[in-house]
Amino acid sequence: MGKAIIASFKWLGFGFLDPLVKLFQGVEPKKNGGLLLKKVIIPILSVLIFLAVCNFFSQYLYNVERERKIENTRATQGEEAALTMQECIDSGDLSCKPNSLPSPGDVWHAAQTLIADHRLISADKEAFKEKTAAINAQREKQGLEAIRYTGRPSFVDQIFTSLETVFAGFLLAAFLAIPAGIVLGLSETLRSSLNWVIQIFKPVSPVVWLLLVSMVVKTILASADMDKSFVISFISVGLCSMWATLVNTSVGVSSVDKDYLNVSRVLRLGVMSNVFKVILPSSVPLIFTGLRITLSVAWMVLIAIELLAQSPGLGSFVWEEFQNGANDSNAKIIVAMFVIGGIGFALDRIMMLVQKAVSFESKA
Amino acid sequence: MEVLTEEKIMLECRNLKKAYPTPKGDFVVLEGFNLEVKEKEFVSIIGHSGCGKSTLLTMIAGLNDISKGSVLVSDAPIEGAGPDRAVVFQSPSLFPWMTALENVLIGVKQVFPHATTNQRNEICKYYLSKVGLADSFNKKARDLSQGMKQRVGIARAFALKPKVLLLDEPFGMLDSMTRVELQDVLIDVWSKEKITAIMVTHDVDEAIFLSDRVIMMTSGPYAKVGDVAHIKLERPRERKTVIEHPDFYKYRQHLLTFLDH
Numbered sequence: 001m002g003k004a005i006i007a008s009f010k011w012l013g014f015g016f017l018d019p020l021v022k023l024f025q026g027v028e029p030k031k032n033g034g035l036l037l038k039k040v041i042i043p044i045l046s047v048l049i050f051l052a053v054c055n056f057f058s059q060y061l062y063n064v065e066r067e068r069k070i071e072n073t074r075a076t077q078g079e080e081a082a083l084t085m086q087e088c089i090d091s092g093d094l095s096c097k098p099n100s101l102p103s104p105g106d107v108w109h110a111a112q113t114l115i116a117d118h119r120l121i122s123a124d125k126e127a128f129k130e131k132t133a134a135i136n137a138q139r140e141k142q143g144l145e146a147i148r149y150t151g152r153p154s155f156v157d158q159i160f161t162s163l164e165t166v167f168a169g170f171l172l173a174a175f176l177a178i179p180a181g182i183v184l185g186l187s188e189t190l191r192s193s194l195n196w197v198i199q200i201f202k203p204v205s206p207v208v209w210l211l212l213v214s215m216v217v218k219t220i221l222a223s224a225d226m227d228k229s230f231v232i233s234f235i236s237v238g239l240c241s242m243w244a245t246l247v248n249t250s251v252g253v254s255s256v257d258k259d260y261l262n263v264s265r266v267l268r269l270g271v272m273s274n275v276f277k278v279i280l281p282s283s284v285p286l287i288f289t290g291l292r293i294t295l296s297v298a299w300m301v302l303i304a305i306e307l308l309a310q311s312p313g314l315g316s317f318v319w320e321e322f323q324n325g326a327n328d329s330n331a332k333i334i335v336a337m338f339v340i341g342g343i344g345f346a347l348d349r350i351m352m353l354v355q356k357a358v359s360f361e362s363k364a
Numbered sequence: 365m366e367v368l369t370e371e372k373i374m375l376e377c378r379n380l381k382k383a384y385p386t387p388k389g390d391f392v393v394l395e396g397f398n399l400e401v402k403e404k405e406f407v408s409i410i411g412h413s414g415c416g417k418s419t420l421l422t423m424i425a426g427l428n429d430i431s432k433g434s435v436l437v438s439d440a441p442i443e444g445a446g447p448d449r450a451v452v453f454q455s456p457s458l459f460p461w462m463t464a465l466e467n468v469l470i471g472v473k474q475v476f477p478h479a480t481t482n483q484r485n486e487i488c489k490y491y492l493s494k495v496g497l498a499d500s501f502n503k504k505a506r507d508l509s510q511g512m513k514q515r516v517g518i519a520r521a522f523a524l525k526p527k528v529l530l531l532d533e534p535f536g537m538l539d540s541m542t543r544v545e546l547q548d549v550l551i552d553v554w555s556k557e558k559i560t561a562i563m564v565t566h567d568v569d570e571a572i573f574l575s576d577r578v579i580m581m582t583s584g585p586y587a588k589v590g591d592v593a594h595i596k597l598e599r600p601r602e603r604k605t606v607i608e609h610p611d612f613y614k615y616r617q618h619l620l621t622f623l624d625h
Contacts, residue, residue: 259457262427265445267471267524277470281461360461360506 065098110331162313169237177245185253229311241298248290252283381432411581450526456513460506
């Protein structure tokens with residue numbers, strides 16, 4: 001039982017929890033206690049210290065901002081107005097709250113607001129669906145398009161939109177980079193003749209990719225009735241992130257163990273079975289390493305691209321909040337930051353699991 | 365007196381040369397190497413490390429270019445590598461992502477393209493059972509021990525029904541216990557199939573135990589045949605009787621004296 005728990009924890013990448021399980025079972029309390037301290041308690045403490053430092057720093061920035069606001073009021077409107085301002089700020093009134101780095105508490109509060117907001121919008125959507133169900137059924141019969149909910153998307157909706165975009169971009173990257181990488185890996189000539197393309201395009205910033213892609217997509221999809229900003233952003237994400245997979249695949253394919261190739265030569269395997277039965281399986285670990293990097297790059301550039309392309313998602317959420325300048329906007333941006341980080345971490349973990357599952361290396 | 369002389373020549377090396385170009389001129393590993401191997405003969409090539417015996421074997425296999433001279437199998441010059449010259453590599457070189465059965469099957473498919481799936485499976489299972497892996501057909505190659513991997517390597521080579529079997533220090537990476545086990549496995553399977561075999565080794569006892577003839581190569585560069593020992597021990601051989609045979613020590617002495625120089 002305990003072993004199964006530990007094994008599943010390890011598999012999920014929560015190996016650091018196994019001293020805890022062992023402690024509960026009373027196995028080697030001294031050693032596991034030490035491990036628990038090192039792997040669980042100290043990390044938790046470090047999070048707490050991080051929060052405390054943030055809190056302290058935001059407090060400090062708040063005070064600086066508060067003093068400046070009061071001083072400004074004093075300079076422009078006189079002593080009395082300054083006193084009123086001071087009172088207003090200290091009473092916690094939102095109308096005169098200094099705009100600075102939000103404290104961890106503010107961020108927590110903003111997260112709750114966002115969730116509440118999501119519930120509200122979801123309820124609204126449900127109500128809308130119910131209300132329009134009858135009409136939409138009728139419109140469908142007449143061959144008309146259904147009436148869609150056009151209200152503001154909630155934070156959670158934005159997350160899913162971003163995930164969709166990154167997934168589309170990731171698939172595009174995989175579909176482009178893996179076959180191209182295989183071809184490059186197989187042909188020394190192609191590899192050296194196209195090396196400059198890879199070296200030049202690899203470091204190009206996501207912003208430039210976005211502009212380049214929009215130049216092309218704008219023309220091609222000029223008349224097409226579809227969401228251009230989505231197309232532009234997922235293609236840009238794909239193009240930005242595909243290079244790791246391309247390079248890793250070509251390296252994997254070109255560096256197949258010589259022994260395997262000798263076996264393949266002795267058996268006189270055809271080109272196809274050589275590629276699909278020998279070369280590809282043996283480069284799978286490297287291909288997946290590439291895909292893992294691709295996914296994390298895709299997620300990282302996605303935010304920047306959404307922000308610029310005005311395509312819905314977390315990136316535009318951050319941008320809108322920044323432009324918005326409401327008193328909890330800063331806190332919401334930080335919530336988004338943690339959500340982005342958390343999702344990036346989760347995606348990486350998922351890829352790591354896939355990578356482990358497909359790797360043929362001995363587990364020993 | 366020798367019956368073998370009447371049999372036909374299966375493999376012939378004519379005036380073989382291997383040279384690697386270097387900035388200071390060619391580095392000649394091997395030159396003027398001649399060898400005739402009769403059908404159903406088991407020949408071992410023994411020599412010091414780096415004398416070029418592995419190079420010779422890979423040239424016969426077609427995995428290494430021939431600088432001069434030729435290799436003929438059944439009187440026809442070889443063209444590249446092929447399943448008529450099956451190789452048992454020093455590192456088993458199994459595909460780790462495949463099962464033991466699949467590793468053998470991939471070769472059998474090439475050699476018997478017209479056989480049914482069932483027939484092919486039967487061939488593979490037969491040879492895997494012969495090397496003692498009857499209950500490991502579906503184990504992934506990566507989960508097998510080094511000794512078991514080499515068993516699969518032997519099964520894979522025999523299953524190809526090659527004209528010539530090439531063994532490149534097949535037991536070099538194994539511990540001595542496993543090596544002895546696998547020598548027994550090899551001689552067992554070989555006795556039934558009698559495939560013309562050339563084995564490279566630097567284990568004197570192994571060479572005597574398995575071969576009809578031991579070729580002793582001089583140290584390189586410019587390696588060539590230094591001496592030949594005909595091992596006239598009766599077949600089928602068993603380890604115990606071979607070791608107790610009075611001639612065994614004579615052969616051993618012969619080989620060791622050569623290698624001492």
